[in-house]
Amino acid sequence: MTEAGLLVSTRKGLLVGRSSAGRVDWEWTGLEFSGWVIDYTVRDPRSGAIWCAAHHEQWGARLHRSDDDGATWREAGMPAFADGERSLESIWTIEPGAQEGVLFAGVMPAAVFRSDDDGDSWQEIESLSSHPFSEYWMPGAAGLMFHHLNVDQNDPDRLVIGGSATGIFASYDGGESWESRNAGIRSDHMPPDLQHMAPCVHSMFAHPKQRGRIWQQNHFGQYRSDDDGETWIDVGQGLPGEFGFASAIDPGDPDVCYYIPLDSDQSRMPRDGALAVFRTADAGKTWERLSSGLPQSGFHQGIFRQALGQDGGDPLGLYMGSSGGQLYASNNGGESWTLIRSNLAPVTAVRAWQLDDTD
């Protein structure tokens, strides 16, 4: 029976959960980093280290590391701009590289940093920050940042990143140079001839088992690419709205993707107060509405861009946090859901992993 670990980042601190066999019951740590906004927390499967990115409106951003599943923490090296102009406001994602000791961090204001010493020191990838398209990047409601990063674990030179509102970029030389990967993406906030310059990506995942396959939830629709973003296929037919933030893939099946469509970019909540997750199992041709156990009326909350996580189990465990502090879990690929925590601060990010015999 699968057991899972769960990292729940909220606007008032971090919770670390650990499930029983079958992922039914959960044990929790106390609230870590109480009062700090936790922007993102993730476990590095290579080292087992947990990385927690936090910020405080008064005291700035910090990066913390735990090597004992959240029992104790220490402050890690912090990415910092060297130009004397920009100031790092928050880290939005930490992504393990494919080489030992390599990590990437996507930050606000929009930039990506690389560490070659397992987070002790960081260097900005300036070739991205100075890309000619960067003059067209513009902040979305949450600011201007890179929030999703993917490193091909079989090829350390292949990187894909997405941000708001920067669009998607790919690198095939470890970040030395970058190619825009936004042709055909709708960007109603830009004039027709500039729509490929700065699309507003909300979430993005490249599939680890099918090279070239990328799923993205965009401000203006849901898309799939089978060629590393050279071309995009609109997969939104059958979904109740083009807008949304969170998405998740099934690492075991490239044709499976989950979205949480929201009513519009004006309301940013599920339509009619009914929360549902939509799943495709045929690469986006058809969609199934999954709502068993989820509130079907009166749910007037949002789901943030990183607040849907999966644990890689079979069947897939899915975990979803809301802006109203509810946390739902499914141990069967989304077929049914259970409320496992409530009364939390707004949930900013949820990430999970399978516990093995050594955990």
Place this chain on the structure above:
Amino acid sequence: MVVEVRVEVHLARGLRVHVEAPDRVVVSGASAREAIDDLIRLHPALGKFVLDDARRLRRHVNIFINDEQLCDRDQLSDQVSDGDRIHILPAVSGGTSEDNQGLRSDHD
């Protein structure tokens, strides 16, 4: 003869709950910048709580020299005199970002 300017830096409780530091530190410096630099030399952990990457005063941190608010938040060029008190305080605006105006979350 150069007369050393010594000032007393008072660290607010709202700062000291996040970082280990005494409530008062005597430092040297003829400007707010020099005094803060000396403070960080003596207590390095305070550095990123008070200054951002560009060594500006953090947006939601306030400095008072005696009873006057710091004028130059970027360069910290305000002059100080021997015996002055510098207060480092969290601003009451820190609960929400000024960009937010309290109307939306940082994450959507």
